[in-house]
Amino acid sequence: GDSVTQMEGPVTLSEEAFLTINCTYTATGYPSLFWYVQYPGEGLQLLLKATKADDKGSNKGFEATYRKETTSFHLEKGSVQVSDSAVYFCALNMNAGNNRKLIWGLGTSLAVNP
Amino acid sequence: SAVISQKPSRDICQRGTSLTIQCQVDSQVTMMFWYRQQPGQSLTLIATANQGSEATYESGFVIDKFPISRPNLTFSTLTVSNMSPEDSSIYLCSVGSVTSGSYEQYFGPGTRLTVT
Numbered sequence: 001g002d003s004v005t006q007m008e009g010p011v012t013l014s015e016e017a018f019l020t021i022n023c024t025y026t027a028t029g030y031p032s033l034f035w036y037v038q039y040p041g042e043g044l045q046l047l048l049k050a051t052k053a054d055d056k057g058s059n060k061g062f063e064a065t066y067r068k069e070t071t072s073f074h075l076e077k078g079s080v081q082v083s084d085s086a087v088y089f090c091a092l093n094m095n096a097g098n099n100r101k102l103i104w105g106l107g108t109s110l111a112v113n114p
Numbered sequence: 115s116a117v118i119s120q121k122p123s124r125d126i127c128q129r130g131t132s133l134t135i136q137c138q139v140d141s142q143v144t145m146m147f148w149y150r151q152q153p154g155q156s157l158t159l160i161a162t163a164n165q166g167s168e169a170t171y172e173s174g175f176v177i178d179k180f181p182i183s184r185p186n187l188t189f190s191t192l193t194v195s196n197m198s199p200e201d202s203s204i205y206l207c208s209v210g211s212v213t214s215g216s217y218e219q220y221f222g223p224g225t226r227l228t229v230t
Binding site: 036051106109 | 154162210217219
């Protein structure tokens with residue numbers, strides 16, 4: 001079945017370091033891909049998305065490119081801040097009719113130290 | 115994007131009792147979802163609650179334990195019935211919408227439930 005695999009955390013970085021959180025997926029069709037962020041004690045926020053191959057989603061300095069050939073959607077940021085400390089979830093949706101369920105990765109915790 | 119509120123934000127309940135969680139959306143939405151998130155873990159979908167039809171439950175979740183109401187396009191409730199400590203979790207309401215031809219899903223702030 002469809003699935004999402006994220007790199008395991010926790011990831012610990014110093015401020016201004018480069019961030020990559022790997023996400024790969026398995027899907028029988030052409031999904032939309034999402035990154036969500038959950039700050040401590042809060043609900044989930046949609047960070048960025050991409051709906052087709054080679055699309056790049058970007059928001060708040062974060063980027064992810066939909067790579068169909070490698071079935072990946074890795075999250076990157078050039079210079080992280082302490083305020084980026086959160087749990088990041090990769091997810092996909094198969095865009096199949098009325099099936100709008102999201103398939104979730106397990107989440108990757110990021111801690112950024114000053 | 116939709117603005118979603120949930121009540122209560124947290125509660126501590128005794129085993130054997132029931133708690134009803136409310137979800138209010140600031141706009142009309144067709145697709146609504148209820149999730150459970152155990153501490154430090156990913157999300158687990160409990161059910162999809164589309165207006166005008168019965169809720170559709172995921173494997174491992176049943177209506178008797180998690181009855182859902184969806185009386186209109188801006189409101190839903192999830193009841194956690196006959197609670198046990200294993201029900202301690204964060205319960206999240208979510209809505210889906212198609213914006214500019216692409217699908218997005220938005221989440222409420224969650225209800226943190228502790229069962230003693």
